[in-house]
Amino acid sequence: xxxxxxxxxxAGTLLTTACSDSDSTPPPPPPVEPVTVDVDQAATIGLKxxxxxxxxxxxxxxxxxxxxxxxxxxxxxxxxxxxxxxxDEKSSKPKAWKRWHLSKSYLCDxxxxxxxxxxxxxxxKGSYTFEAPDLDWSxxxxxxxxxxxxxxxEIKGALSSSELELLPPPSV
Numbered sequence: 001x002x003x004x005x006x007x008x009x010x011a012g013t014l015l016t017t018a019c020s021d022s023d024s025t026p027p028p029p030p031p032v033e034p035v036t037v038d039v040d041q042a043a044t045i046g047l048k049x050x051x052x053x054x055x056x057x058x059x060x061x062x063x064x065x066x067x068x069x070x071x072x073x074x075x076x077x078x079x080x081x082x083x084x085x086x087x088d089e090k091s092s093k094p095k096a097w098k099r100w101h102l103s104k105s106y107l108c109d110x111x112x113x114x115x116x117x118x119x120x121x122x123x124x125k126g127s128y129t130f131e132a133p134d135l136d137w138s139x140x141x142x143x144x145x146x147x148x149x150x151x152x153x154e155i156k157g158a159l160s161s162s163e164l165e166l167l168p169p170p171s172v
Contacts, residue, residue: 036125037065039074040158047153047162050127052169054149057081057104057132060122063155063162070126075110076156077119079130082166083137083146102140106132 039045042065052059059079063071083102108115118131130153137146154164 035069036072037069039063039071039155042069042071042157043159045071045155045157045160045162047155049151049153049167049170052149052151052167054081054083054151054169055137057117057135058129059151059153060127060129061153062124062127064126071155071157072121072125074119074121074128074155074157075108077106077108077130078152078154078156078164079106079117079132080104080152080164081106081132081135082150082152083141084148084150085145086147089147102137102146104132104135106130 044066046064046066048062048064050060050062063074065071081104083104085100106117108117108119118133120129120131121127122129138144150166150168152164152166153162155162
């Protein structure tokens with residue numbers, strides 16, 4: 001008799017404890033992948049300059065379309081660096097001094113396999129870095145003459161290109 005009672009109690013205990021949820025916290029949701037679009041399928045290409053070092057030419061930027069989707073696989077570009085004298089610097093030829101500038105261009109046509117500089121997509125979708133390894137401002141001007149820098153960046157896709165506009169370094 002004790003065996004029957006013991007068996008019923010054991011079965012009841014197993015049924016009530018074996019089916020309970022020991023973990024009261026729900027599982028975390030899966031990580032959300034950023035929504036992306038390939039550069040050749042983007043109807044618009046918007047560019048936001050994140051960092052820019054005028055002396056070395058190193059820069060970083062992000063690309064997105066009109067729906068704020070990150071643009072990936074950018075390969076074709078035209079990047080033009082501009083160097084200007086210090087506007088407060090006095091010169092014996094002030095009119096000529098205020099108007100001169102230097103420019104250095106970097107182009108990439110990935111189909112022709114002709115690229116100048118190095119464009120790299122970062123781990124963050126839609127973010128890129130660019131390096132201009134042979135940028136030398138002193139080759140065309142006296143050392144130290146170039147004091148202000150700007151850059152124009154055009155990223156080209158099959159359907160559209162980013163607007164080519166002269167951008168100063170982002171404010172810190």
